[in-house]
Amino acid sequence: MGDNSGESEYVENNSVYSSITRLLKLLEMEEIFITNIKAYTNKLAEKVKNLQAYIDSVDYEFQQSFEDREKYVGNPINAFSLVRRTHQDLPKWHNYSQQIVGMEELFALEEIIAKVPDKKDMAYSLGEMHRIEQIYDLEAIELARGRIQGKQYDFRPSIRDCVALGEHKFKREDYQRASMWFRVAIKHEPEGNAEIINSILGDPKVNLYTLYAKSMLIFGMIKSNPSMTIAEAKKISYEALNKASLADIKSLLNELLSQTDDEIVYEMNVNKTKPSDYEIGCRGQFLRRRNHVCTYNFTITEFLKLAPLKQEVLNWDPYIVIYHDVLNDDEIDKLKNHLNDTDAVEVNPIEKRIFQRINELTRLSFEHSDQQIVSKNGPRTHKHKKEYLKGTLLFFLNNVELGGAMVFPKLKISVFPQKGSCLFWHNTLDPRSEPLECPVLQGNKRVITQKGAYNGRPMQYKKAKSNQKF
Numbered sequence: 001m002g003d004n005s006g007e008s009e010y011v012e013n014n015s016v017y018s019s020i021t022r023l024l025k026l027l028e029m030e031e032i033f034i035t036n037i038k039a040y041t042n043k044l045a046e047k048v049k050n051l052q053a054y055i056d057s058v059d060y061e062f063q064q065s066f067e068d069r070e071k072y073v074g075n076p077i078n079a080f081s082l083v084r085r086t087h088q089d090l091p092k093w094h095n096y097s098q099q100i101v102g103m104e105e106l107f108a109l110e111e112i113i114a115k116v117p118d119k120k121d122m123a124y125s126l127g128e129m130h131r132i133e134q135i136y137d138l139e140a141i142e143l144a145r146g147r148i149q150g151k152q153y154d155f156r157p158s159i160r161d162c163v164a165l166g167e168h169k170f171k172r173e174d175y176q177r178a179s180m181w182f183r184v185a186i187k188h189e190p191e192g193n194a195e196i197i198n199s200i201l202g203d204p205k206v207n208l209y210t211l212y213a214k215s216m217l218i219f220g221m222i223k224s225n226p227s228m229t230i231a232e233a234k235k236i237s238y239e240a241l242n243k244a245s246l247a248d249i250k251s252l253l254n255e256l257l258s259q260t261d262d263e264i265v266y267e268m269n270v271n272k273t274k275p276s277d278y279e280i281g282c283r284g285q286f287l288r289r290r291n292h293v294c295t296y297n298f299t300i301t302e303f304l305k306l307a308p309l310k311q312e313v314l315n316w317d318p319y320i321v322i323y324h325d326v327l328n329d330d331e332i333d334k335l336k337n338h339l340n341d342t343d344a345v346e347v348n349p350i351e352k353r354i355f356q357r358i359n360e361l362t363r364l365s366f367e368h369s370d371q372q373i374v375s376k377n378g379p380r381t382h383k384h385k386k387e388y389l390k391g392t393l394l395f396f397l398n399n400v401e402l403g404g405a406m407v408f409p410k411l412k413i414s415v416f417p418q419k420g421s422c423l424f425w426h427n428t429l430d431p432r433s434e435p436l437e438c439p440v441l442q443g444n445k446r447v448i449t450q451k452g453a454y455n456g457r458p459m460q461y462k463k464a465k466s467n468q469k470f
Contacts, residue, residue, distance in 0.1 A: 017121050018128075020444040026117070033112045040102035040109075047101050054093050058085075126168040132439050133177060135282050136403070137275065140165070140180035141261045144188075148402060148441055159188040163204045170215055173230050175222075176268055179215035182208060183264070186257065209253055213241060216256055219268070281407030281414040282438035314413050318433035319426045322415060326422040327354065332397050336446065354395075359452075394423040395448040403441035408432060417445055427451075 017026055060072055072078050100106075117125070132138065138148065144162065146153050157165075166181030185208055191197065198204075217237040222228055241249065256264075280286060310324035327335075331354060394406065396417040405416045406423060410432040415423050425433055 017117055018124065029112055029115060033109065036105040036108045036112070040105040043102040043105070047096075047099075051093075051097065054089075126164070128439065129165060130169065130172065130174070130177075132441065135279050135438065136441060137279070137283070139265055140177065140184050141265055144184040151402070151442075153442065157184075159185050159191065159204050160201070162188060163208060166211065166215075170211060175215040175219040179212060179219055180264070180268070182212035182215060183257070183261075186212060209249075210241070212256070213249060213252060214238070217241070223268075223271075277409035277412060278407055278436055278438075281409055281412065282403065282405055284405065284414055284416065286412045286414050314415070315408070315411055318411075318428050318430050319424075320408065320411070320413060320433070321424050322418075323422040323424065324418070325420050327395060327397070327420040329420075332420060335395075335397055335448065391424060391426055391452045393448075393450045393452065395450075396421050396423070397446040397448065398444075400440055400445050401443040403438055404443070404445045405438045406435040407438055408435050417447075 017023055060078075064072070073082065133140075133143075136149065140162070142148070144157055146155050162181050162185035166178045166185060169175075169178035169181060185204065214237055217240065218230070218233045221233040221236060222230065244252075275283075309326065312322040312324065314320040314322065396419055398417065399419045400417040405414045407414050408425075415435075425435065427433065
């Protein structure tokens with residue numbers, strides 16, 4: 001039901017808010033917005049306080065009887081004071097009440113609103129959430145509790161977050177996940193000052209129960225009759241709901257909501273579609289390969305005799321290897337220092353020695369060029385003529401708490417980020433040699449990517465017999 005191919009959604013980012021740097025700027029922008037709102041409300045409060053002082057300064061009670069009011073104005077001092085106040089004071093208080101306070105803050109808010117994410121950014125963010133849920137088989141129930149893959153985190157999606165995710169999945173005809181997000185939204189604890197907030201933002205529960213009933217009915221019909229199309233299930237479900245009485249709909253919803261979350265999750269996952277190799281790889285569920293070889297490499301060059309590197313051969317044909325501890329902490333810090341406000345920057349020539357080290361190891365030519373990229377968001381896509389590329393290096397500058405693997409689906413190989421290590425693979429016409437990247441679930445991922453070509457000394461890879469294992 002809906003699209004179920006993780007690989008099909010492996011596309012280039014189309015949102016400026018797809019990197020850690022941009023998201024941090026967005027967070028900062030929200031903080032500035034709130035700071036200006038606070039300053040604005042403080043000035044409004046000061047104005048209210050001043051107007052209240054004027055009200056308190058009037059020395060008679062409004063709820064007087066006619067006789068008392070007549071007696072009040074019959075006093076010459078009171079009569080004079082009334083004329084003076086209304087002549088001199090009322091116009092000034094009127095002018096003060098008309099003054100717009102907090103103009104500076106209001107202008108700042110206008111500037112911020114002009115920079116907020118647009119519909120494309122929102123669509124991209126929703127798509128990424130859908131992709132992550134699908135690839136890692138995440139349940140809305142667990143995410144709503146702040147849990148990812150059995151680990152507890154300090155986050156809770158709001159009721160509006162849940163509704164937005166449910167509506168997005170409903171539009172994508174992923175009724176299973178849509179129904180679970182709607183269920184989570186219905187059972188969400190009321191937010192503080194809900195009545196006031198809903199008067200401004202709108203009530204998130206409008207149509208929520210109907211959407212939950214629709215998504216559950218459509219999903220249930222297709223699950224019980226796999227030959228039925230989504231269009232047929234939608235038509236039957238909508239007709240049934242239109243004919244049903246309010247009491248019948250309430251009875252259906254009460255029955256659904258009376259089941260425990262665990263019961264619902266279990267029932268909905270019976271006979272679940274088998275995950276793709278890409279999804280299995282991202283989840284770290286590939287079996288360890290028997291021909292896995294871990295050695296110290298001493299033998300290829302004179303350089304390696306003096307400074308051997310740990311190598312972990314993952315596959316011989318096509319050739320895929322991890323070099324461990326290629327970068328030390330000082331080198332990693334220097335590389336990270338080159339990261340600026342953009343997604344990626346060219347690496348400073350001071351790190352040439354790193355690539356000389358790799359050139360010695362791989363016998364490929366890796367030189368400083370526009371191809372060399374430090375990225376905060378994983379490997380970037382480069383357009384090159386295929387015939388000139390013979391190898392790719394991917395340096396990991398940090399560990400990632402959850403997710404972020406590089407997966408070779410056809411070979412059933414997953415490589416998770418390991419600080420200081422380097423993944424190397426041959427670029428061939430064999431599609432098995434090209435990896436796919438998995439999204440990061442927790443943390444951020446910083447890598448360097450570099451393409452290289454043979455430098456005239458073709459490498460002869462042999463299964464290391466004489467190399468020392470580690």
